[in-house]
Amino acid sequence: MSTNTHSASAHHAPHSPEKQSEFFLGVTTILPLLFATFPIGLLFGTLATQKGLSALEATLMSAMVFAGGSQFVALDLWAHPLPWVSIMVSTLLVNLRLVLMGMSLGPKAAALRGPKGMIAYFFLTDESWALYERRVLTKPLSFSFYFGVATPFYLNWVASTFVGAFLGSQVADPAKWGLDFAFTALFTYLIMSFWRGKRTGITLAVSGLSAVVVQQLVPGAWYIMAGALAGMGSAAALYDPNAPQEAR
């Protein structure tokens, strides 16, 4: 997996210049997203304390779960007594999309195979995954780049949660200033970065419509899986083996 060069001077340095520059390339790639997601972490921490979690509990959730969407859904379900089984199941449902992401990234990311990769995949998020998918279009994904992206993003999420929870109710309602929309705006940007013409438009229309319909009809977080599968299904249905290969 690792590309250990057998040069004379190599005392299998974990901090070889190449790995370092790959790590920092990852850091600079994720940097703008830190500013975008810090308010979301603040919002999460604030809402969590309003739901009765302590700052430690809110911060631990961000550290152990590290999946914003499902954490907000968990807060939605938070009650006394704590319905921990439903929370666990809905966490799985909201995050089933990560299975699809793993299926998509897996074959393109040879560096992430093996036990080290299992730890790496724990740090997979919508945002970082979108960056990895863009990276593999031009260059193979290295382990150093992977963690250059994942490490600051993780620390940022945990830290922003703690700050939000610490300030708690002292922070004015973030939704009042439209900050709750940051998450949707961020995803919209990421969607547009995958635009490849009319085909993408069809995928988006099918996925968005299915998600909305299922969300209205089926309780819980099934709409994410439904929309994702419908969009992917439409792409598979429209696949024409005789058409010239589209630029990826």
Added chain:
Amino acid sequence: MSPELFSLSPIVLLCLFGMFLSTFFARNLGQFIIRFVRISGRTEAALQAAPPAILMAVIAPVAFATGPAETAATALTALVSTRLPLLVSIILGVIAVFCFRLAFAML
């Protein structure tokens, strides 16, 4: 420091551990499944459509089924995303939703 800032109840810890298992499982399952699936052109087309399809499904309820302000702000964000950098697009989206909410509240 107030004691409740750092309180931790056992049931919450159990819940967090359950959530950890759920996400760890979801995050690792995909790469395992795909090793045993032969990738045809059609499967590849589906997997290539995965990024936009998934992201769209996540935001669809807010983007299309919450209110006119959110829908308008999403459309505006999508439009500016094609020519402006990430952070600028997000800031414009947040400002847009703030203004649209005010505007639609006044109607």
